[in-house]
Ligand SMILES: NC(=O)C1=CN([C@@H]2O[C@H](COP(=O)(O)OP(=O)(O)OC[C@H]3O[C@@H](n4cnc5c(N)ncnc54)[C@H](OP(=O)(O)O)[C@@H]3O)[C@@H](O)[C@H]2O)C=CC1
């Protein structure tokens with residue numbers, strides 16, 4: 137598969153890193169106004185860095201547009217004449233729906249909306265996908281690529297905004313929880329580096345327990361909370377401060393914001 141990524145910022149460079157680690161292509165064009173974020177990949181086999189978006193489209197079968205929503209319309213318009221019915225066009229732009237993309241390049245093109253997260257750089261993304269009518273026959277192909285870079289789920293387009301909040305923004309939400317745990321550990325006497333390791337490994341253990349056991353979080357909590365013990369004391373103090381409520385309100389605020397962005 138000949139792949140191009142147009143826009144090599146935070147997400148585009150993360151996708152590039154994941155693809156290169158997995159050698160998931162026969163050629164990879166990385167196109168940006170400024171390719172400094174992916175300079176490290178310039179010596180990789182079959183990777184070309186360019187500032188020519190048209191060339192990247194012409195030389196590829198699958199084109200991933202990793203541009204900010206404010207830039208995507210102009211870039212799609214500029215490359216539209218070069219997009220054929222055989223191309224698989226992927227957009228990761230948050231809040232940019234398929235109808236808007238079809239309005240620029242046509243509904244006769246294979247259009248797939250993909251919502252990964254930055255953990256794609258280490259092959260651990262939770263990635264959601266959906267396609268327009270024409271793209272239905274190619275969604276399996278896109279899924280195969282992203283399956284190599286983590287876990288995928290095909291969803292209906294009306295759930296993409298929610299998936300963006302839970303999975304893409306979710307990386308930042310979980311990072312903040314990890315940071316707070318680190319700060320707590322330092323207050324209790326650990327050096328910063330030790331605190332970081334304790335927090336991240338415990339976080340990794342908790343996620344792995346849920347994934348591997350398939351159990352509900354509360355079942356795992358029941359296995360930790362000794363009656364009258366320190367865990368339930370801590371959990372209840374957190375809930376009195378509104379931990380669950382704060383998380384849910386944050387998720388809903390993020391969802392409301394992304395729906396506003398979609399209207400702009
Ligand atoms: N970051 C994340 O975790 C996630 C982001 N997304 C979505 O992915 C998209 C990209 O986000 P992110 O990577 O954070 O954004 P960035 O701004 O980091 O990356 C976008 C890149 O596109 C470049 N660019 C702008 N105009 C052009 C052009 N005409 N031709 C080629 N390249 C151009 C930008 O250059 P310059 O900076 O010079 O303008 C920048 O390098 C967004 O739509 C976002 O909603 C989705 C899921 C997760």
Ligand SMILES: O=C(O)[C@@H]1CCC=N1
Pocket residue numbers: 230300304305
């Ligand atoms: O914050 C944002 O708007 C983008 C979409 C999800 C992650 N980053």
